[in-house]
Amino acid sequence: MSSRLKVVLLTTSFFLFPNVVLADPSLSVSERVDKTLSHMTRAQLEAVIVTHLPAMMQHPSVAGRYAQGAGWSAALSDVQIPEITETDGTIGIGARVMDERYASTAYPAALASASSWNPTLLQELGYSVGRDASNRGFNILLSGGTNLTRDPRGGRNFEYLGEDPLLVGTLAGWYTHGAQTNHILATVKHFALNDYETARTQYNVLISRKGAMESDLLAFDIALKLGKPGAVMCAYSQVWGDYTCESKVLLQDILRDQWHYHGYVMSDWGAVHSTRKAIQAGLNQESGAELDYAMSLGGSGMLQNVDLPPSTQTRIASAKANGILFRNAFFAPPQLQGVVSDDQLRGMARPILTSWFSTGVDEIRLRKPVDKKAGYQTALHAAQQGIVLLKNNSRTLPLDKKSKRIVVIGGHADVGVLSGGGSPSVLPFGGNAVPIAGENAMATQIWDPSSPLEEMRRLAPTSSISYFSEQDQEKAVQAAQTADDVVVFVPQWSLEGRDRANLSLTEEQNQLIEAVAHVNPHVTVVLETEGAVLMPWLDRVSAVVEAWYPGIAGGQAIAQILFGDVNPSGHLPLTFPLSEQELPRPELPKAPPLPLDGRPHTFPLVFNEEENVGYKWFIKTGKPVLFPFGFGLSYTHFAYSHLNVMPDEPWDINVRVKNDGERSGSDVVQVYADGNRLIKRLVGWKRVDLMGHQSTEVSIHIDPKMIAKFSEQDNQWHVVAGTYRLTAASSVNDPGITAHLIVKDMAFGD
Known part of the structure; x- marks a missing residue:
């Protein structure tokens, strides 16, 4: 004991x-x-x-x-x-x-x-x-x-x-x-x-x-x-x-x-x-x-x-x-x-x-019921702000609530949305929307009971919105032929303890999207994935929405985005590459087999990209990407002007942001620095909410460490004297508007 x-x-x-x-x-x-x-x-x-x-x-x-x-x-x-x-x-x-x-x-x-x-x-x-x-x-x-x-x-x-x-x-x-x-x-x-x-x-x-x-x-x-x-x-x-x-x-x-x-x-x-x-x-x-x-x-x-x-x-x-x-x-x-x-x-x-x-760990705490209402509202805010609109040709989205016929296909959209597995698994209020045998919650696919289909029907009560499972592709494609709009839900599960073998969706999922896009020009794909995926069908669909694993309010948030009750404002926190071959390590690590007894042997894993993680790797190597870091579309348009740099420390930049459209929306003003042998990197950002045709001035602080390099010789951070280009943009690949910052040599610790 x-x-x-x-x-x-x-x-x-x-x-x-x-x-x-x-x-x-x-x-x-x-x-x-x-x-x-x-x-x-x-x-x-x-x-x-x-x-x-x-x-x-x-x-x-x-x-x-x-x-x-x-x-x-x-x-x-x-x-x-x-x-x-x-x-x-x-x-x-x-x-x-x-x-x-x-x-x-x-x-x-x-x-x-x-x-x-x-x-x-x-x-x-x-x-x-x-x-x-x-x-x-x-x-x-x-x-x-x-x-x-x-x-x-x-x-x-x-x-x-x-x-x-x-x-x-x-x-x-x-x-x-x-x-x-x-x-x-x-x-x-x-x-x-x-x-x-x-x-x-x-x-x-x-x-x-x-x-x-x-x-x-x-x-x-x-x-x-x-x-x-x-x-x-x-x-x-x-x-x-x-x-x-x-x-x-x-x-x-x-x-x-x-x-x-x-x-x-x-x-x-x-x-x-x-x-x-x-x-x-x-x-x-x-x-x-x-x-x-x-x-x-x-x-x-x-x-x-x-x-x-x-x-x-x-x-x-x-x-x-x-x-x-x-x-x-x-x-x-x-x-x-x-x-x-x-x-x-x-x-x-x-x-x-x-x-x-x-x-406060030592304080007496009285157990009481979890506040479901407050938790749902927070979950809803997070899902609404985190969904990313990746493509929207010919203003396919938002969908018209007066459309006669909308067909929804796949992804258990009739009952819920997917979540990730492993130690972070949460058993949602209402239980698993797709009951699966087994007692181990960490190893079970859990679907949060938040149906995008039901929420879509609630927002567009006069439209005929029907659902077809991806298991019957022939029937789903046939229904898509006569629909005004088609929304295909594509989930991909991930969990702790294993990496995805590749970035591809299943062959069946890709075939379904291709088949539906072949018979209907108004196809929106909603992804419920843990991260980046390849999209061989991208040129043949009208719109793509990345919903991630959106939680207990995910169905409501997705429906609100699709019909325009909420203007999408999410921006990618990671790069979507064109293929695994573009990555620093095209293949996943290969490990020695696990022993039947005792601890396993170790092996070296070289991070050859060093500090150039994600978008910095693609910039350094000149490799194109599917969607860049920071990318995200809106149902309105934002314009930047009057970028000014305060040359004295602390460094602050000011930029004017204008919502050029009729709709209210939220933008993420991103500031990147490069030049003087510095690979382009994020040095600051600010999220801003604007009514239609409204403009405002945004001030963003830049910490000198964000353009500094670490020296192993003296354990210090060093800013190299010279001229740096600052870009205010909507993503790392957006040319945006630029200004220059001239700095002197600096050295400092943590």
Whole structure:
């Protein structure tokens, strides 16, 4: 039995007999931490530096109502440390089993929300998900995905926020800030360079320090400074030859010494490989500790969507039943004995307690029903702002509500919209719209019950709107022949633990679109995908809408976009390439086979694009793309003029934006810098709402770091003196309007 489990059996409920000294409200956080640490026994210190995975505990029932949570540990009441309850929370409260008791609001995928380019919306989303978590009794939210989209095939791209470090870091920071206003702790993850799901426990990332600092690490740095998350979650993979959870370079040299981060580092579940080395590197807490020893028994397939052989399943089940999974975990008491002193344990626990006390983890929270109405409204705002209009020939959209006959085809549009899978899976209120056998919510395709078809019928009650499944292509194509308009819904599922083999839709989906476009010139394709896809039929359809995984209000938002009740305003947070051959790595990583017992072997994975992630790679190599970063159409038109640059620091630029059309709309004014040997990059943006024919002046601040280069020689950022071109544009490939900024040499740290 774990130290903390022993404590819970020997103590009464939290705060029943409060320690007056430790609960003194006049104490500062640091004073309270000092006093708490001075009262803690070794067993209590050992209990703080681990959390348990309830499903793999010897006695899961000890976790009570949190037995299906992501992480748990018991209260240490006599030192005022609460029960720790952790939940996945990227797109809502994570569900691990298909049980309506764990239903919650399903928000749009993070990538969908990122397409809004709206920090205020991300803050609102963070607050909403954090509120849901707190209402359910959770005090730690495992959210804040900050990895860059280095490869559009990445299986967890829908959990992340795009390919540009400024965009990703800013949005992740505001999401985290919003979540923590609920007096819970939020994380950022997965630190760092964990950009593939394929062989995520096996690859060793090779990239220069400069390349890392100007890409993935820059995103984390921005998110940490803006959001001030209580914890950073290290990743599964290796970087520069060390597992990230035992990398002194990442956890100590960069995170703490260079960035001055004062929170704690928790591991990902199953990501710890040692005791002494991990502690010396700066890991504070082993998360879901039971899973680490299961990995040592050959369980790595659980993290790669690979079925375990019966012999491995038997070994793990036996170890669970005997309590061995925790006893053999790396931060369990037997492994700490003789390796870690009491003072070292206090040093590990200090940032944990500091984060818990400063964010409000220790506060008593009263469980209450999740606010479904408020959550739906936030989900609706996010879906509306994140849907991207990619093509609209001859003003096919918005559809005419007086059309006599509209045919809707495919994608279960009659019942719901698709969501992504894995640990972020949310079981939506109302259940899975497409019932599928199985109890494991993380491995099940979940369709949020929000029917685009029903919402379309509600908005256009006089139109005849009929639905045909893609399973009967002949009947669907026949119906399309006589329709005024055809809307084809095309879903593609993705989930944690595996990457997409390629960027193609299925052969059947492409054939369906081609066949419908052959018989009707007014075809709109609505994509429900985790990211970029190839579109061999693009020239033969009239309109394309990227809806991503739009969440519980997705059906309503899609219908509103299609009929013009909402003007599309989303812009791509990543590039849509023409093919996999245009990518830095045309093929996915190839890993050694997983062993039947023990941990898998590692292999090198070279990030040859270095800091030139996404659109920067395509600009550097001169490769054309299908749709560029930042692209997104509207039902109105915006024009830019009068671009002025304030030459003195801080650098600000002003640009006049005018809505040239009749409709109200929202634009994202993007500012890029290039020249002076700098590859074009995003340096700022602002989202602006304008009525028809209205204009306004927009001011955008530019941080010098955005045009600086990192030097490994002195660990400093350097702006090279010279002239830089600034472009205000609607996408990275839009010529927009330009001005010039003349700067002097600059050098600064983080």
